[in-house]
Amino acid sequence: METSTLIYLFVGVSFALYIGIAIWSRVGSTKEFYIAGGGIHPVVNGMATAADWMSAASFISMAGLIAFLGYDGSVYLMGWTGGYVLLALLLAPYLRKFGKFTVPEFIGERYYSDTARLVAVVCLIFISFTYVAGQMRGVGIVFSRFLEVDIDMGVIIGMTIVFFYAVLGGMKGITYTQVAQYCVLIFAYTVPAIFISMLITGNPVPQLGLGSELADGSGMYVLEKLDAVLVDLGFNAYTESTKSMADIFAITAALMLGTAGLPHVIVRFFTVPKASDARTSAGWALVFIAILYTTAPAVGAFARINFIDSVNDTPYSDVAEVYKNYEDLGLVAWKDKNKDGKIQYSAGAPFDGKPDFDGDKRGASGERVITNEPTDNANEAYVDRDIMVLANPEIAGLPGWVVALVAAGSLAAALSTAAGLLLVISSSISHDVMKKTFMPHISDAQELRAARLAAIVAIMIAGYFGINPPGFVAQVVAFAFGLAAASLFPAIIMCIFTKSMNKEGAIVGMLAGLVFTFSYIVFFKFVSPELNMAENWLFGISPEGIGFVGMFVNIGAAFLVKRFTKDTPQDVQDLVEDIRVPSGAGAAHSH
Amino acid sequence: MSPQPNQNGDAESAGDRTKAYWRANLKLLGKLLVVWFVVSFGFGILLQPFLDQFQFFGFKLGFWFAQQGSIYVFIALIFVYSHRMRKIDRDFGVED
Numbered sequence: 031m032e033t034s035t036l037i038y039l040f041v042g043v044s045f046a047l048y049i050g051i052a053i054w055s056r057v058g059s060t061k062e063f064y065i066a067g068g069g070i071h072p073v074v075n076g077m078a079t080a081a082d083w084m085s086a087a088s089f090i091s092m093a094g095l096i097a098f099l100g101y102d103g104s105v106y107l108m109g110w111t112g113g114y115v116l117l118a119l120l121l122a123p124y125l126r127k128f129g130k131f132t133v134p135e136f137i138g139e140r141y142y143s144d145t146a147r148l149v150a151v152v153c154l155i156f157i158s159f160t161y162v163a164g165q166m167r168g169v170g171i172v173f174s175r176f177l178e179v180d181i182d183m184g185v186i187i188g189m190t191i192v193f194f195y196a197v198l199g200g201m202k203g204i205t206y207t208q209v210a211q212y213c214v215l216i217f218a219y220t221v222p223a224i225f226i227s228m229l230i231t232g233n234p235v236p237q238l239g240l241g242s243e244l245a246d247g248s249g250m251y252v253l254e255k256l257d258a259v260l261v262d263l264g265f266n267a268y269t270e271s272t273k274s275m276a277d278i279f280a281i282t283a284a285l286m287l288g289t290a291g292l293p294h295v296i297v298r299f300f301t302v303p304k305a306s307d308a309r310t311s312a313g314w315a316l317v318f319i320a321i322l323y324t325t326a327p328a329v330g331a332f333a334r335i336n337f338i339d340s341v342n343d344t345p346y347s348d349v350a351e352v353y354k355n356y357e358d359l360g361l362v363a364w365k366d367k368n369k370d371g372k373i374q375y376s377a378g379a380p381f382d383g384k385p386d387f388d389g390d391k392r393g394a395s396g397e398r399v400i401t402n403e404p405t406d407n408a409n410e411a412y413v414d415r416d417i418m419v420l421a422n423p424e425i426a427g428l429p430g431w432v433v434a435l436v437a438a439g440s441l442a443a444a445l446s447t448a449a450g451l452l453l454v455i456s457s458s459i460s461h462d463v464m465k466k467t468f469m470p471h472i473s474d475a476q477e478l479r480a481a482r483l484a485a486i487v488a489i490m491i492a493g494y495f496g497i498n499p500p501g502f503v504a505q506v507v508a509f510a511f512g513l514a515a516a517s518l519f520p521a522i523i524m525c526i527f528t529k530s531m532n533k534e535g536a537i538v539g540m541l542a543g544l545v546f547t548f549s550y551i552v553f554f555k556f557v558s559p560e561l562n563m564a565e566n567w568l569f570g571i572s573p574e575g576i577g578f579v580g581m582f583v584n585i586g587a588a589f590l591v592k593r594f595t596k597d598t599p600q601d602v603q604d605l606v607e608d609i610r611v612p613s614g615a616g617a618a619h620s621h
Numbered sequence: 622m623s624p625q626p627n628q629n630g631d632a633e634s635a636g637d638r639t640k641a642y643w644r645a646n647l648k649l650l651g652k653l654l655v656v657w658f659v660v661s662f663g664f665g666i667l668l669q670p671f672l673d674q675f676q677f678f679g680f681k682l683g684f685w686f687a688q689q690g691s692i693y694v695f696i697a698l699i700f701v702y703s704h705r706m707r708k709i710d711r712d713f714g715v716e717d
Contacts, residue, residue, distance in 0.1 A: 101688075104688050114699065118699040278666050320695075611715040612717040
């Protein structure tokens with residue numbers, strides 16, 4: 031069968047499966063809609079959490095980032111897994127014991143304050159929308175590359191699918207579709223990785239292949255070869271750091287703390303039956319996540335080797351067809367600086383910024399003409415990092431069904447995360463803002479209708495951003511983690527680990543952390559990007575890592591304000607005592 | 622809700638037992654978080670240049686901790702915590 035037929039088949043079957051699950055798992059109460067009734071098995075929840083967590087960024091972008099960053103890419107690997115240790119040890123069991131529906135609800139009750147709840151809702155909405163826009167964009171790119179529909183149409187198809195299971199099935203529908211999506215995405219990620227690991231090292235396990243000798247008979251280790259080739263081409267060695275240690279430390283910390291403070295991940299632990307299940311479930315989630323996260327560095331290293339082998343010093347007319355497909359999409363470009371008809375790849379940008387194509391005009395070798403002014407280094411090749419995972423199977427010449435699998439897998443990754451995010455947005459509106467703050471008398475059925483309506487509106491807004499991406503989507507990813515690390519994470523930790531933290535302290539702390547982190551990122555990313563370099567940074571920490579400092583700002587401000595304001599009431603201190611012991615959790619409270 | 626009294630709970634009040642339970646939990650947490658910090662921030666970042674002089678199969682050791690080893694240890698930490706806490710929960714009669 032043709033590869034394109036296979037892609038339609040795989041994507042079509044997986045979509046039919048998701049819609050089938052959606053119809054099967056329709057819900058009738060807010061408890062089912064918000065937390066799937068609270069009876070999800072810990073292993074099932076772990077799998078759903080893994081799909082929820084692993085987004086288009088993890089599936090499509092991360093291995094590509096690592097391929098080009100080498101050691102510096104470790105911040106994503108440690109940052110996006112280490113947060114689960116914090117979740118399991120410091121957050122999940124206590125939030126489950128508390129046993130309500132949303133993260134702002136927990137903060138609102140523990141700090142006996144509507145204001146605290148609304149501040150938490152603002153943090154949650156900002157974090158979640160930042161994230162979801164990127165997912166919709168990812169869906170659009172996959173559709174345009176593999177199914178040859180345009181990006182806007184792709185986003186609309188994606189919205190329709192999410193609409194089905196998020197609006198009909200709420201958390202219950204999302205949980206079971208996420209389990210199916212996890213299976214699709216992990217299979218789609220590991221199968222090509224195993225093939226490529228076999229080709230390059232002869233070892234079928236990518237995690238071991240990364241530490242093995244090359245199969246080309248040179249007797250060199252993969253990483254040794256990669257270091258040598260890159261240094262030869264003028265790059266830094268793959269296994270060495272190019273950033274300051276302080277910055278690597280802060281970025282890793284901000285990503286870990288941010289991971290543990292992301293509402294769509296935390297809320298998954300409300301769905302298991304008991305507090306002790308929340309602990310094991312976090313462990314299972316990390317097992318399922320680690321399968322992809324330990325494979326990614328191998329995929330990245332193999333992709334870099336393949337890329338250099340297949341491009342450097344190769345005549346344009348001989349490079350693989352897949353590069354020309356991506357050139358048509360504007361993600362690959364080549365400027366023949368020395369007019370030898372061959373692609374030279376080395377360190378440095380081939381020209382400033384993204385390629386600016388001169389319509390469909392073709393150059394001497396048949397390449398697309400770029401109007402950018404070339405730089406004076408020898409590098410002629412521009413490549414968007416995001417294509418690495420998508421193009422890897424084709425570069426390595428793998429069969430069509432593997433390519434089709436990758437298409438279905440990347441859609442599963444994007445859709446599962448988008449649905450989880452849309453659910454926390456809609457439940458914070460219908461539950462925390464409406465039911466808990468402004469309209470306490472609405473019935474369960476009315477609240478459920480409001481939740482569905484909020485989900486529809488959220489999908490529309492997310493789709494709008496997917497079709498008209500704000501130019502800064504890529505740059506605001508740092509926002510989501512930085513803000514979660516500086517606002518929600520410390521607020522929740524202080525809920526549990528201090529009995530004396532009062533509402534004034536918590537509110538001022540969240541706002542201080544939020545404003546500090548927000549201003550720092552906005553200043554360096556948007557106001558004065560020309561100053562965004564190490565010597566101007568606070569303690570040498572880049573905007574990506576500043577959430578780590580923001581956390582201390584939050585905690586410092588909170589304790590300072592607490593000293594001068596009223597003590598926590600006795601009933602709240604009793605609530606904290608109660609959260610700390612697992613017994614007596616039972617089923618989630620209904621309202 | 623306060624924890625149910627257990628067989629050795631007659632002499633001490635429920636409040637004391639909860640405090641002792643919480644202390645036991647914090648002690649375990651503390652130990653595991655030290656390991657968490659050492660394998661990631663320690664071996665993977667702060668000591669990476671030093672550890673990279675040692676070869677571990679085809680990896681430099683610091684690089685391996687940063688891109689592989691720390692993740693395996695994270696998984697182990699969560700299951701150790703979950704397992705030990707079950708026992709602590711039972712010992713203090715506060716299991717769910």
